[in-house]
Amino acid sequence: MIMSRIEAPRDEVTGNLLDRLRDGLPAEAVLTDPDVTASYANDMASFCAAGAPAVVVLPRTVEQVQHVMRTATALRVPVVPQGARTGLSGAANASDGCIVLSLTKMDRILEINPVDRIAVVEPGVINATLSRAVNEHGLYYPPDPSSWETCTIGGNIGTASGGLCCVKYGVTAEYVLGLDVVLADGRLLSTGRRTAKGVAGYDLTRLFVGSEGSLGIVVRAILALKPQPPQQLVLAAEFASAAAACEAVCRIMDGGHVPSLLELMDRTTVKAVNEMTHMGLPESTEALLLAAFDTADPAADLAAVGALCEAAGATQVVPADDAAESELLLQARRLSLPALEATAGTTMIDDVCVPRSKLGEMIEGVERIAEKYRLTIGVCAHAGDGNTHPVVCFDAQDPDESRRARESFDEIMGLGLELGGTITGEHGVGILKKEWLAREIGPVGVEMQRAVKHVFDPLGILNPGKLF
Amino acid sequence: MIMSRIEAPRDEVTGNLLDRLRDGLPAEAVLTDPDVTASYANDMASFCAAGAPAVVVLPRTVEQVQHVMRTATALRVPVVPQGARTGLSGAANASDGCIVLSLTKMDRILEINPVDRIAVVEPGVINATLSRAVNEHGLYYPPDPSSWETCTIGGNIGTASGGLCCVKYGVTAEYVLGLDVVLADGRLLSTGRRTAKGVAGYDLTRLFVGSEGSLGIVVRAILALKPQPPQQLVLAAEFASAAAACEAVCRIMDGGHVPSLLELMDRTTVKAVNEMTHMGLPESTEALLLAAFDTADPAADLAAVGALCEAAGATQVVPADDAAESELLLQARRLSLPALEATAGTTMIDDVCVPRSKLGEMIEGVERIAEKYRLTIGVCAHAGDGNTHPVVCFDAQDPDESRRARESFDEIMGLGLELGGTITGEHGVGILKKEWLAREIGPVGVEMQRAVKHVFDPLGILNPGKLF
Known part of the structure; x- marks a missing residue:
């Protein structure tokens, strides 16, 4: 790692920090080249500020991590822990002068x-x-x-x-x-x-x-x-409206079924996936629902769920014949976000989870918000969990469109809270949603959470500026 | 509630407490008759001290609970929350002069x-x-x-x-x-x-x-x-040793099966259940294993598991024919603790959970401990979870036997920790095991847990003397 030896001009504070870190870390575990450290500044979130790390450390042992934290405590230097930086809320973004603590080398x-x-x-x-x-x-x-x-x-x-x-x-x-x-x-x-x-x-x-x-x-x-469960089998059901697809979700869950997957893609998402992959998903549909079972008799379960989809107004129900076809449908779902990102200039991926009985209202509300802000907002959703991912598409070069994107993104969270939901089902708060956390958990919640934080991090050096 | 009006002789402190409690609670929600309050002093744990409550309150609304806590905070009076007091660790035991806060009337x-x-x-x-x-x-x-x-x-x-x-x-x-x-x-x-x-x-x-x-x-x-899953079907397998039964448990779990129940009763337990119920369970067996499935085809799952039991040395495998027979077997298991209690003068129920791969060593170790202390210790276990309930039987009137009971009880926890387990799988720490908690979680664990406690209870009025 020659790169780690090309050092940035160091002031006294940083010099002291680096010396002390190197006391307990091998040379190759301490990266200081600013081009290199800058490449550790961000996770995959949009609209989240990131600072310039003072250093990136790559420990391989528990003792080395302990050494890093002892050093950080002694010198009062903030520490930003990182994995693969695939997060979507800015929780892994560096702050100025921080130690980026990458755990990627502890991979056994x-x-x-x-x-x-x-x-x-x-x-x-x-x-x-x-x-x-x-x-x-x-x-x-x-x-x-x-x-x-x-x-x-x-x-x-x-x-x-x-x-x-x-x-x-x-x-x-x-x-x-x-x-x-x-x-x-x-x-x-x-x-x-x-x-x-x-x-x-x-x-x-x-x-x-x-x-x-x-x-x-x-x-x-x-x-x-x-x-390990049996291989899952997937069914695709087309609906003339998102509302009908959500009604099917409710009937499936009310019917006591336990799908291993229950996903929704709206028309915008389906079109984006087709553009990227030429998979030939049905573009005339307003909503595509994917359901899967990994039970002993998945075909029987799919038949029962297919009937419920038809009762809820599905225009077509197509069970996959085999694992290969199932995998293709899953692939379509997995590519939803990349596909939407590819079609739009820039995207902001929201992550609002509502009680699944409110999923229809949530998706209709997102459609209204898209219209109000004159934006394309594709929706894919872990429908069985009521966890929507509205993807706001916009041109980041256009200040007005950027502003509308941010406002619509926030309005989607507000709608989620109104429906008894949460601002984040699975992506976390990080930097992106920290103003919204307080709206969800209230002043007593914030006070108690901050007090718990203080117990574990009395100096405030652990990933400061995130969550609160 | 006439009883609540017969009051204990009240000192000034208690008088003030009662007056303030009654400011926000209906008269019938404040019990002060010492015979009545004494009946709220204990849960179902053995060997756990209990004090005399100053008062028992039975709020019906959130606001009333808030009033109780505001009063307790203002006057620095300890509060012991209670449900049905069926706990087995003394966690619901009253302390002297406390407010017993029974939540049983909030039952909607x-x-x-x-x-x-x-x-x-x-x-x-x-x-x-x-x-x-x-x-x-x-x-x-x-x-x-x-x-x-x-x-x-x-x-x-x-x-x-x-x-x-x-x-x-x-x-x-x-x-x-x-x-x-x-x-x-x-x-x-x-x-x-x-x-x-x-x-x-x-x-x-x-x-x-x-x-x-x-x-x-x-x-x-x-x-x-x-x-709601399908009705479960139960199988009973007899073994010539607890070790063989534990081997069957390992094979069942290693085989990827997902039983809805996997329970073990040793010979002492089986005999006690027979004495109580005349169920005619097989007393010649050293260990009885009950396995159940609530799947679409439970008979097929039971057949597979039955074969694994036989391979592990089961002397007899008897699948229940129907729900009624299954329920009878479950009943036998559910009655294990009451039955052991009925046969012994006094019992102490331990609750040590070990990795299920260590279950055999755990049960053999309990047998050794029983021998060492010249005591009967029946073992029933949630075998699939590695969660054993060794029941130490003793004569509480005999000081030496009581001492041996307590020592054996502790030695069982020590063995559990040695095997990588926990001192409590499901009964909790309460008063009974608080000296042992520190041994399990270590000094850093205790310090952080106490600090978290302090965040929520800075005055130390919430169930003091429990856990730590």
């Missing part, structure tokens, strides 16, 4: 235990790497954010990531049994357990999950695994 | 929503009442502690209760989406959400679950529900 799978159905991993393990490794033992690690081929387990824990599987299998939080966390002052805290159950003391594990690196640095995780 | 089911699959309830709702109410909507609230016919949802939340269903459906914590909590100073905090997903801020909901009333008073809960 330490244990996979099929009887206990657990895996023990370091935070830098890629989600897909873990998924494939546990598959070889007949096991399944469900959380599957769209970025699963590149995102890290540590990042998933930091943001409590979701994915397509959540309607049946829940989010990352539900798979974290225990954590090793390096605290702000460098001490090591172990939380949770490696047992199936356990209630010894407060559940600090869950406090760290979704805390966006603002309470401590996760250096090891004990994860719960499921047995 | 406020909402059941089959599309959103949620219920909104007050804390005093009985678990069985909720279970039956949601069943009528085709829904299922899984957590089923043994005391489910009498225990309250608030108590279940306070202790993060488990039950027989956990091997497939998890514990209470996994069903709590959001809470309304009255804080120590009387303010109302809302946590969580009513949506399927949500990551707005720190997960304070889970912090309250299992906190044994030491952080705030839960006055409303939003609970997740599942669709």
Whole structure:
């Protein structure tokens, strides 16, 4: 790593910081070339400010992370922990003069235990790497954010990531049994357990999950695994309106079905995917619903759900014949965001989750907002969870359109709250939504959350400027 | 409520407390007769000290709970929240001069929503009442502690209760989406959400679950529900040793099966159940394993699991023919603790959970401990979770036997920790295990947990003397 030796002109403060960091880190784990450090400044969120890191560190051991945190505490330097920076809320964005603490080199799978159905991993393990490794033992690690081929387990824990599987299998939080966390002052805290159950003391594990690196640095995780389910089979149903598709969602859930996936793509999204992939999805439809089952008899479940879709007004219901066809439909859904990004100049991806009984109202409301602000807003949704991703498309060079984009983005969150929902179903608060967090959780909520933050980070050096 | 008007001789402090409580509570909600208040002093734990409450209050509204907490804060009086007092760790035991805050009168089911699959309830709702109410909507609230016919949802939340269903459906914590909590100073905090997903801020909901009333008073809960599964079918397998039964458990879990119940009863337990019920369970067996499936084809699943039991050395495998036979077997398991209690003079029920791969070592270790201390220790276990309930039987009138009982009880926890387990799988810490909590979570854990406690309860009035 020659690059790390090309140093920026260093002032005394930074010089002292670098010297002390190098006391406990190998030379190649301390990056200071400004071109290099600048490349660590951002995650994938739009509209989020990022500063210039003083240094990027890439520790490989728990002791090295402890050394970094002890140094940061001693010198009162802010620390921004990072995984693969695939986040969508700016939670991993650097602040000026910070230490970027990248956990990507701590990427070992330490244990996979099929009887206990657990895996023990370091935070830098890629989600897909873990998924494939546990598959070889007949096991399944469900959380599957769209970025699963590149995102890290540590990042998933930091943001409590979701994915397509959540309607049946829940989010990352539900798979974290225990954590090793390096605290702000460098001490090591172990939380949770490696047992199936356990209630010894407060559940600090869950406090760290979704805390966006603002309470401590996760250096090891004990994860719960499921047995690998049968291959899922997917059905596609076309609707003449988003309202009818949402009605189908309600009937499916009310009917007691447990799909392994229940996704919605609106016409804008379908067209964008077709433009990108030439998949030939039906563009005449206003809403495409994808449902899947990974049960013993998925064809029977799809038939039952297909009938419910027809009863709700589906104009066409097409069950996939086999795994290959199913995979193609999933691929279409997974490409929704990239496809919308490709068609638009710039996009802002919202992440509002409402009670699923309100999904229809939510999507109609987004249509009204798009009209009001004269913008294209494509909607894809984890419909079974009521988790919508309205994608606001705009030209970032046009100040008026940019302003309208930001306003519509906010109005979508306001609508979500009005409908009893949350401003973020799975992407987190970060920088992007911190003004909105207080609107959701109220003044008492903010006060208690800030007080909890202060317990773990009395100097305010852990990912400052995020969440609150 | 005439009783509440017969008052204990009141000193000035208590008089002031009662006057202020009555300012915001109806007369019948304030109990002061010492015979009556004494009846609220204990939960169902052995060996846990209980003091004499100054008063028992039975609020019916959130505002009344807020009034109680404001009063307690103003006068610095400790508050002990209570549900049905079926707990097994002394977490609901009164301390001298405290306000016992019984939530049993706040017992309304406020909402059941089959599309959103949620219920909104007050804390005093009985678990069985909720279970039956949601069943009528085709829904299922899984957590089923043994005391489910009498225990309250608030108590279940306070202790993060488990039950027989956990091997497939998890514990209470996994069903709590959001809470309304009255804080120590009387303010109302809302946590969580009513949506399927949500990551707005720190997960304070889970912090309250299992906190044994030491952080705030839960006055409303939003609970997740599942669709009602098919009726489960149960199989009983007899083994010539507990080790062989544990081997079967490992093979079942390693084989990717998802039983809805996987329970173990040792010979002592089987004999006790027979004595109580004349059920005619096989007494020649050293260990009886019960497995159940609530799948689409439970008979097929039972056949597969039965074969694994035989491969692990089962001497006999008997699948139930129908729901009635299944229910009888479940009844036997549910009666294990009462039956052991009936045969012994006094019992102490331990609750050590180990990784399920260590279950055999755990049970063998308990046998060694029983021998060492010359005591009968029956073991029943949520085997699929590795959660053992060794029941130490002894004569409380015999000081030496009582001492040996207490020592063996502790040694069982020590063994659990050695095997990578936890001192409590589902019963909680309360008073009974507070010396052991520190051994499990270590000094950094204790320090951080105490600091979190201080955030929510700076005056230390919420259930003092529990957990730490």
